[in-house]
Amino acid sequence: xxxxxxxxxxxxxxxxxxxxxxxxxxxxxxxxxxxxxxxxxxxxxxxxxxxxxxxxxxxxxxxxxxxxxxxxxxxxxxxxxxxxxxxxxxxxxxxxxxxxxxxxxxxxxxxxxxxxxxxxxxxxxxxxxxxxxxxxxxxxxxxxxxxxxxxxxxxxxxxxxxxxxxxxxxxxxxxxxxxxxxxxxxxxxxxxxxxxxxxxxxxxxxxxxxxxxxxxxxxxxxxxxxxxxxxxxxxxxxxxxxxxxxxxxxxxxxxxxxxxxxxxxxxxxxxxxxxxxxxxxxxxxxxxxxxxxxxxxxxxxxxxxxxxxxxxxxxxxxxxxxxxxxxxxxxxxxxxxxxxxxxxxxxxxxxxxxxxxxxxxxxxxxxxxxxxxxxxxxxxxxxxxxxxxxxxxxxxxxxxxxxxxx
Numbered sequence: 001x002x003x004x005x006x007x008x009x010x011x012x013x014x015x016x017x018x019x020x021x022x023x024x025x026x027x028x029x030x031x032x033x034x035x036x037x038x039x040x041x042x043x044x045x046x047x048x049x050x051x052x053x054x055x056x057x058x059x060x061x062x063x064x065x066x067x068x069x070x071x072x073x074x075x076x077x078x079x080x081x082x083x084x085x086x087x088x089x090x091x092x093x094x095x096x097x098x099x100x101x102x103x104x105x106x107x108x109x110x111x112x113x114x115x116x117x118x119x120x121x122x123x124x125x126x127x128x129x130x131x132x133x134x135x136x137x138x139x140x141x142x143x144x145x146x147x148x149x150x151x152x153x154x155x156x157x158x159x160x161x162x163x164x165x166x167x168x169x170x171x172x173x174x175x176x177x178x179x180x181x182x183x184x185x186x187x188x189x190x191x192x193x194x195x196x197x198x199x200x201x202x203x204x205x206x207x208x209x210x211x212x213x214x215x216x217x218x219x220x221x222x223x224x225x226x227x228x229x230x231x232x233x234x235x236x237x238x239x240x241x242x243x244x245x246x247x248x249x250x251x252x253x254x255x256x257x258x259x260x261x262x263x264x265x266x267x268x269x270x271x272x273x274x275x276x277x278x279x280x281x282x283x284x285x286x287x288x289x290x291x292x293x294x295x296x297x298x299x300x301x302x303x304x305x306x307x308x309x310x311x312x313x314x315x316x317x318x319x320x321x322x323x324x325x326x327x328x329x330x331x332x333x334x335x336x337x338x339x340x341x342x343x344x345x346x347x348x349x350x351x352x353x354x355x356x357x358x359x360x361x362x363x364x365x366x367x368x369x370x371x372x373x374x375x376x377x378x379x380x381x382x383x384x385x386x387x388x389x390x391x392x393x394x395x396x397x398x399x400x401x402x403x404x405x406x
Contacts, residue, residue, distance in 0.1 A: 001025075001119050001132065001155055005094070006284030006301035007148030008101040009050060013309035015108035016400040019316050022140055023102075023111070024132070026118040026149075037209055038064075038295025039092050041085040042391035046302035051401035056100050060093035060209045065191035069377075071356065072198050073244050074367040077378035084382075085389050089193075091209040094298065119149065122158045122280065128321065129159065129279030143316055144324050146281050146308070148301075151268050153286035159277055163289070165270040166343070170218045170350060172292055173262035175235070177205075177213040181258025184250040185213050195353075198242025202357045215239070216292070217262070218353070232259035267291055269347070271339060274332075278321070281328040283308060288339045291346040294388045300339060306395055307334050338392045345388050 001007065003025035011023040039047070047053060055061050065088075069076040081088035105111045114134075123131035123139060131141035132155070147155035156163065177185055186207055193206040205215040217235075233256045240248040268289045275282040284301040308331045315327035356363050366373050 001145065002148035002150060002284070002286070003027075003098065003102065003113070003115070004148060004150065004284060004301065005098070005298045006286075006305050007146070008098050008105070009046075009302055010146060010148065010283065010305040010308055011111065012101050012105040012108070013050065013305060013398055013400070014313060014316065015105050015111040016398075017309070017313045017317065018110065019313070020110040021105075021108075021112070022114060022142070023105070024114045024117050024119065024134070024140070026116070037091045037094060037206075037214065038298070039090045040295060040299045040389045041082070041087050041089070042389065042395070043299030043302050044087050044090060045391070045395050046299070046306050049306055049395050049397045049401060050302075051398070052100075055090070055092070055097075059096045059100055062091045062191070062207055062209045063088045064091060064193055064206070066193075068192045068194045069381075070194065070196045070198075070242075070244050071363050071367040071370070073242060073248070074370050075244065075374070076366065076370050077374040077381075078192075079378060079382055079385075083385065083389065085386075089295075089389070091206065093209045119154055122155060127278065129277065142279075143319060143321070144279060144281060144312065144328070146283060147286045148282075148284045149286055151270075151285040151289035153282065155280070156272070156282055156286050159280045159282075161272050161274050161277065161280075161282060163270045163272050165268065165289075166347070170220065170354065171267050172265045173217040173219060174265055175215040175217065175259060175261035176208070177215060177254065178258045178260060179212045181255040182213045184253060185247070188247055188250055189213065194247075196239070196242055196244075196247075197353065197356050197363060199360065200238050200242050202353060203239060212258075216265075218357070232256035235259060235262075265292065269343060271336075271343065275336075276325070276328045276332060278325050281308070281312075281331065283331075288343070290343065291350060293346045293350055294385075296342050296346060296388065299391075300342065303338070303391060303395055304331075304335055306398060307331055309398060310396060341387055341392050345384060349384065349388075 001024050003023055011021045015021045064081050066078050066080045068078040118135040119132050120135045121133045122129050123133055129145050133139050147153050189207050195204045203217040205213055208214045236251050240251040269291050271288045275287045283304040290297040311327040311330045315323040
């Protein structure tokens with residue numbers, strides 16, 4: 001249930017093993033204006049393990065060149081990609097990636113896609129989940145239901161699996177700066193992911209694989225739904241006020257009509273202590289909603305799917321319920337340590353950014369001494385990035401990976 005990165009990739013991997021798979025998605029194909037675009041080396045390794053290396057040309061993509069940090073308009077430090085990893089972080093258009101996964105899955109004889117179908121409830125039989133009942137009344141029986149239906153998962157609630165939410169220090173307002181108006185900003189970015197922290201707040205901007213620029217403005221969760229300023233012109237002036245001079249000039253030259261948004265993304269972070277019950281398994285944001293910091297949601301979802309396919313494939317082919325539940329338990333045992341580690345690192349980095357935003361004197365001191373403090377902070381930041389970029393363990397290749405390239 002759910003045709004995002006976890007659901008679409010797992011459906012493909014299981015169908016490729018000869019299993020009959022129904023992929024059900026309430027929204028159909030794509031269309032969301034703001035999706036995670038960052039594939040860290042860990043996510044790229046997961047796609048490679050599925051046989052998607054190099055990324056197909058149909059997947060719109062743009063490798064990052066560097067990560068740059070500015071305080072009060074002053075350059076603090078910059079780290080060039082790939083930062084010691086096997087590959088650079090690559091921005092992708094998630095809709096085209098999902099379309100590629102669905103196209104590959106559609107070539108498998110046992111795969112069926114049900115777009116625009118919402119789940120209504122779980123089907124229970126003798127205490128075991130035995131399928132799903134769709135909102136239109138259709139019942140689909142299954143040896144295993146895998147809920148990949150997002151952070152507000154209906155099937156998680158219906159299955160009685162509780163989410164332990166963690167406090168988040170921020171929400172995000174997402175904007176798109178559309179081309180051609182944003183071409184000057186794109187030229188200045190030069191392929192970089194840029195973070196700006198100043199007196200007015202903090203934001204990040206980067207070139208979008210879909211064209212134009214994405215910009216995320218961090219706000220406190222307690223702020224009202226429509227925080228000031230209002231209107232594109234007011235937002236452009238606020239961003240420019242804390243930006244380095246060259247970026248500020250380009251922002252002030254940007255036509256207000258090129259600014260789309262904001263769309264508020266409430267940052268919900270959490271982890272289910274139990275991801276399963278007999279006949280049901282949670283994956284992706286349904287099991288562990290991730291912060292948007294360092295684009296971990298899509299990367300962890302892809303890694304969830306690979307691990308799940310490796311454990312579940314043989315058990316589902318055998319068909320014995322006890323073996324299927326044992327395989328699901330093995331998936332949870334393997335994935336939970338990485339998720340806990342990544343979420344802790346995300347929280348640590350978010351709180352450091354919030355400290356800089358609130359502590360004006362500290363921020364000013366670091367900006368004034370950037371020549372000396374920048375290299376020290378760069379070394380510390382780089383040391384914390386390795387697990388966020390590469391994951392905490394290598395990912396195993398899927399046995400049917402060669403079948404992906406066709």
